Amino acid sequence: MTSHVCPSLFSGAERVLRGRVLSFHADPRLAGAEHSYRYIEDGLVVIAQGRIVAVGEAHALLRHVGAHVPVDDHTGRLILPGFVDTHIHYPQTRVIASYGEQLLEWLQKYTFVEEQKLRQQGHAEHVARFFFDELLRQGTTTAVVYCSVHPQSVDAFFAESERRGTRMIAGKVMMDRNAPEGLLDTAESGYSESRALLQAWHGRGRQLYAITPRFAITSTPEQLEAAGTLAREFPDAYVQTHLGENRAEIALVKQLFPQAASYADVYARHGLLGPKSILGHCIYLEDSELELLAESESIAAFCPTSNLFLGSGLFDMRRLQQHAKPVRVGIATDVGGGTSYSMLQTANEAYKVLQLQGQQWPALQAFYMMTHGNAAVLGLQDRIGSLAQGFEADIAVLDPRATPAMAHRMECIEDNLAEELFLLMTLGDDRCVAETYVAGRPSKPRKPEAVLRKAASQLLADMP
Ligand code: GUN
Ligand code: ZN
Numbered sequence: 001m002t003s004h005v006c007p008s009l010f011s012g013a014e015r016v017l018r019g020r021v022l023s024f025h026a027d028p029r030l031a032g033a034e035h036s037y038r039y040i041e042d043g044l045v046v047i048a049q050g051r052i053v054a055v056g057e058a059h060a061l062l063r064h065v066g067a068h069v070p071v072d073d074h075t076g077r078l079i080l081p082g083f084v085d086t087h088i089h090y091p092q093t094r095v096i097a098s099y100g101e102q103l104l105e106w107l108q109k110y111t112f113v114e115e116q117k118l119r120q121q122g123h124a125e126h127v128a129r130f131f132f133d134e135l136l137r138q139g140t141t142t143a144v145v146y147c148s149v150h151p152q153s154v155d156a157f158f159a160e161s162e163r164r165g166t167r168m169i170a171g172k173v174m175m176d177r178n179a180p181e182g183l184l185d186t187a188e189s190g191y192s193e194s195r196a197l198l199q200a201w202h203g204r205g206r207q208l209y210a211i212t213p214r215f216a217i218t219s220t221p222e223q224l225e226a227a228g229t230l231a232r233e234f235p236d237a238y239v240q241t242h243l244g245e246n247r248a249e250i251a252l253v254k255q256l257f258p259q260a261a262s263y264a265d266v267y268a269r270h271g272l273l274g275p276k277s278i279l280g281h282c283i284y285l286e287d288s289e290l291e292l293l294a295e296s297e298s299i300a301a302f303c304p305t306s307n308l309f310l311g312s313g314l315f316d317m318r319r320l321q322q323h324a325k326p327v328r329v330g331i332a333t334d335v336g337g338g339t340s341y342s343m344l345q346t347a348n349e350a351y352k353v354l355q356l357q358g359q360q361w362p363a364l365q366a367f368y369m370m371t372h373g374n375a376a377v378l379g380l381q382d383r384i385g386s387l388a389q390g391f392e393a394d395i396a397v398l399d400p401r402a403t404p405a406m407a408h409r410m411e412c413i414e415d416n417l418a419e420e421l422f423l424l425m426t427l428g429d430d431r432c433v434a435e436t437y438v439a440g441r442p443s444k445p446r447k448p449e450a451v452l453r454k455a456a457s458q459l460l461a462d463m464p
Contacts, residue, residue: 082141
């Protein structure tokens with residue numbers, strides 16, 4: 001692939017990354033590990049205009065890159081596609097780590113209280129800035145995001161995403177019952193506000209819209225119908241909601257929708273299942289629900305840290321993936337029910353959830369899912385999630401020796417990629433992320449601006 005490179009190909013090169021390049025192009029479980037990825041020990045990623053123009057051996061490519069092009073030397077580090085998070089709530093950055101409740105009480109006691117604050121002018125912008133800083137610190141470059149019920153929370157989110165240059169999928173939460181007054185829309189306003197936001201943001205630059213009825217409990221049948229209408233009107237938009245997370249939740253859904261055959265059937269009846277529908281959790285599914293998800297090609301988002309933290313239950317990956325027609329599965333943080341923004345830590349907890357059920361989850365499988373796998377379930381596998389020519393240059397650079405404990409452990413890992421990746425997902429977090437590139441630009445925030453300001457003012461105050 002790299003032996004007949006035309007020098008002019010790189011004439012517009014703006015940046016080059018050098019390091020250990022790892023990129024998946026297939027599911028190791030299906031293709032076999034050795035046919036699922038490409039690994040280059042001394043590799044080069046050449047970037048122009050936000051895209052990858054070449055990936056290959058450094059010795060073969062370097063001579064085609066002009067001397068003026070900056071080379072970011074990541075020798076010894078792993079250069080991977082940026083992580084993709086398939087389910088997260090940006091208004092919950094101050095809900096994370098709230099003590100002692102399970103889903104329905106946790107929503108009332110903590111989440112709905114905090115989400116109401118996004119109504120205040122300026123607050124959504126502030127939270128959005130924090131949220132993007134945090135994601136990029138963790139090497140996450142694309143996420144599927146719930147905003148709040150307030151349309152301005154969506155504008156604030158996408159405006160910040162546009163400023164950062166990230167590819168994001170997000171939408172206004174629709175909820176017209178069973179929540180505080182300050183968080184309610186109506187079937188009509190939920191529809192018209194979502195429609196206007198979708199038209200404003202879906203496909204604008206890198207931004208994509210997700211129609212977002214929160215879950216069956218907080219939407220009337222009329223609102224779910226309106227959401228389904230919107231999904232039919234805009235078939236290339238996403239749909240996101242929650243399904244089968246908690247036993248009390250499921251019992252309440254059955255009370256609220258006595259005519260539905262199951263929780264998943266509530267969504268099916270309103271046209272909310274399909275290949276672009278992302279359903280958070282999917283822990284408790286009846287066989288008929290598995291059938292509905294499989295047939296509709298809907299996506300189940302596995303949220304391990306959240307499922308453990310809220311005491312929800314254990315996601316049965318094997319059951320979903322080994323169904324006669326497999327259910328498509330992605331992995332996600334679900335902050336603030338989830339306890340970490342880090343996809344590495346999310347993989348760590350996923351591994352343990354699967355261990356408890358006697359299920360294997362090798363590191364290659366985990367890194368596949370966090371990158372190409374999550375991109376593929378979102379239908380974005382031709383744009384993000386791999387490092388190859390033509391892909392958008394969203395990249396995470398990981399240092400497997402970032403902490404003393406990791407460096408110490410690495411001393412007895414020699415030339416074994418799977419072991420190294422397993423170490424990264426077990427002990428790794430934002431400290432391992434040496435850099436995050438968004439559309440080819442270094443974008444890992446070094447220090448929160450507020451810390452820098454404080455440090456600067458302290459310096460001034462200390463001056464004689
Ligand atoms: N179900 C409905 N809303 C939520 C939420 O905000 N977090 C989680 N984990 N589950 C939900
Ligand atoms: Zn959620």
